[in-house]
Amino acid sequence: MPELPEVETIKRTLEARIKGLSVVSAEIFLPKLIRMPGVEEFKALLTGRKFLSLERRGKYLLLRLSHGLVMVIHLRMTGRLVYLPASADMAPHTHLIINLDDGCQMRYSDIRRFGTVSLVPASELDKLSGLRSLGKEPFDREFTRGYLLKQLHSHRVILKTLLLDQSFIAGLGNIYADEVLFRARIHPQQRSNMLTQRQSARLFHAIREVLTEGIENRGTTLRDYVDGEGMAGNYQNLLKVHNRENQPCSVCSTNIVRLRISGRSTYFCPYCQRM
DNA sequence: AAGCGGTCCTGTGTGC
DNA sequence: TGCACACAGGACCGCT
Known part of the structure; x- marks a missing residue:
């Protein structure tokens, strides 16, 4: 499930490969992948454009192209975006191929077909509702301890639910939300308006x-x-609670507990994160 | 009007 | 061994 760190890593690795390259052609095998505009218009608009730079916003990847166009990609659960030689084996569930002018390809594959790709003028990015309603970036200068405390106290939602709300803060998903709450030593079912200033500060740093x-x-x-x-990440080896039900907490050895909170598995240490 | 549950999808794991 | 089914969850939509 690509969350902020995964999308940021894709942004960095892909930018090093495709920056300055132009699109020779595009092949689309799953029409519903393309949210905007239509499939044929997408291909026509994209062809001949050059990749100028890449950005990340929350879990969205923004690929800036010549002529003021932006390709906006959300990988959702199982989306993969990989730069490969054209001769490389085709992964199953490859839904989009972009042929580049260095003879290589950028391919999008997605087992569960939840991902989306759009191509819009930069001036129309606001038409993408998910992108438009994103909350602050965790590394933005405007995201401060004071801001977080104010936001927490203006809601009275269960904290885990709030951390997953992309309009509250951009980029956290189920894995990192669990890890953040463990680091901050806060129970995932704590109500946001009940957090103390001290807890809020711990949450900010976590x-x-x-x-x-x-x-x-x-x-x-x-x-x-x-x-x-195409390289896997390493942070799965450093997870303290997520996906570790019944394993001892690295701090106190209490077994990690799994709960369901708003339909999501939530892992936490009942001792370190007591209410 | 915030918050919950259903929906989209397919591969994997479990139980009989 | 083979089948059936629950489960995994990010964002969005509709309902209360």
């Missing part, structure tokens, strides 16, 4: 530290994730 470590370790590969060069 968000930045966990995401930084995730990026430094090139993301988490539990199953499907690979970067723009």
